[in-house]
Amino acid sequence: MNRIKKNRLKDQIFKAWGIFCTLLGIVLLAIFIGSILVDGIQRIDWDFITNLPSRKAERAGIYTALMGSVWILVLTTIIALPVGIGAAIYLEEYANKSKLSSLLEINISNLAGVPSIIYGLLGLEIFVRVIQMGSSVLAGSFTLALLILPIVIVSTREALKAVPKSIRDASYALGASKWQTVSRQLLPASSGGILTGIILALSRAVGETAPLIVIGALAYVPFAPSSPMDEFSVLPIQIFNWISRPQHGFEVNAAAGIIILLLITFVMNGIAVYFRNKWQKKFK
Amino acid sequence: MRKLLLITAVSLTVLSCGNNKKDKETSSINIDGSSTVYPVTEAIAEEYRSEDPDVDVTIGVSGTGGGFKKFGRGETDISNASRPIKEDEKKIAEQNNIDFIELEVAYDGLAVVVNPENDWVDCFTVEQLKKIWEPGAQGTITHWNQINPEWPNEEIHLFGPGVASGTFDYFTEAIVGESGSSRGDYTASEDDNVLVQGVSGDKYGLGFFGLAYYEENEDKLRMVAVDGGEGCVEPSTQTVSDGSYAPLSRPLFVYVNSSSIQNNPKVVDFMNFYLNEAPSLLKDVGYVPLTPEEYKEQKEKFKSFVEKHQNNQK
Incomplete structure (x- = not known):
């Protein structure tokens, strides 16, 4: 065998390995989604969405957990958005390249890797006990906002970095101040990327269970929250609760709950992809 | 950016609709504690809602210990517990001037189960179970024939609840003699359904968990009777409630x-x-009711506690 043939063979082998790696994740996901769909799809109807929790699997619904999740999502967005984007703009546009700012940067990246249960403990002490929010939707949202803040900051900075230098230069050349440049040029130009980062961070937040259990989210709540100070449950807790029950009917419920939760994350990811494509075209 | 604000505004508007139910005069009852007792209290709360829809009952699942922590701080009205309150938990409640009452609401049996293909065990004595599960068994008791020479010379595979569960505390206390003392080399899971899967897929498996999980999986498992000194007894509604399935039946509490x-x-x-309706609702969730006399006793106990405190107030 000459060298050319040998190299071609290596090439083929690597290609096959690459295909295997790509398919592995997708196939596993497909198997998982398939089995969940088989188990749960027949359970999903309007009653399942609007019913309260119940001891009887066939009467139980996800209404309060779903509303809790929606509340958490909205409030977390409201809290994490301005803080995260503000911090990213400061680090990217205003901060000098000093030791302090590189220390900040390292710490923010590290925070992104802290296990979520630690944020739960932090939230329990600060928001629930010291600030005395109680085990409320607000305390849960603040905790999750902290959890996703590093992701929001990092992705916002990436989006700002991706804005072509020519846009900045043009803006300054016309005599715009830094703030005018940021607010009128950089933010609109990078909003696709920023939005993508935020939505991906929120898809993570909507699936979190551990930190919310720690701060005292409940398993049985017969009402949807009507204010940020109300107690709440969320979908992942409801699913976890069902899956550990002895009666088989609850397993079906859990599968159905998982379908709804997956649907929410898929839709959110879909929105992220849509906005990214739209903005990318605009600024090329 | 503007679009995002719009989305937020719209979703907030959507949220604020359909939430005007709660404006009426409502009172709330906060409950937390054991996840074992949770299904019972949930069933009661669900039925109580049709009795008095203006009361919001909320239930958490922090576990018996976690529940007592909140109860001792006065954060909850009622605490679910799968074991009696411990001395140090009691002390904390006293420090915070919290007086409380303990009420038994149901019984739970622990089932010892093996694989249906296991044709050699019908009954364990408590000594045999102790020999299998005590801390000293770790690494030494590894085969079935070490417990009884007539049993096969095959590895024994153990499945049980994790150390954080009240079920684990109870089993170790009843069998080994000391709460929390057990060998560590067994497959542990907080989710009893995982244990069911484990034993049902392993001919040489052995496990224990709540009776309700056995009853839902009767086709996949075989229950083993337990001899607590007075002959072999299989757990059933009857034997758990009259106490003859000893020592593996336990009361469940609320505080x-x-x-x-x-x-x-x-x-x-x-x-x-709760005390009136428990007997009829317990069947739905797989637990065993107390006897009618015992419920009567608990009701009287509660009544005199209420009278004592309402008189104090005046």
């Missing part, structure tokens, strides 16, 4: 805070409903 009784008449109402 009620006295100041909740003084401040919120609905708590008294709810507890009366």
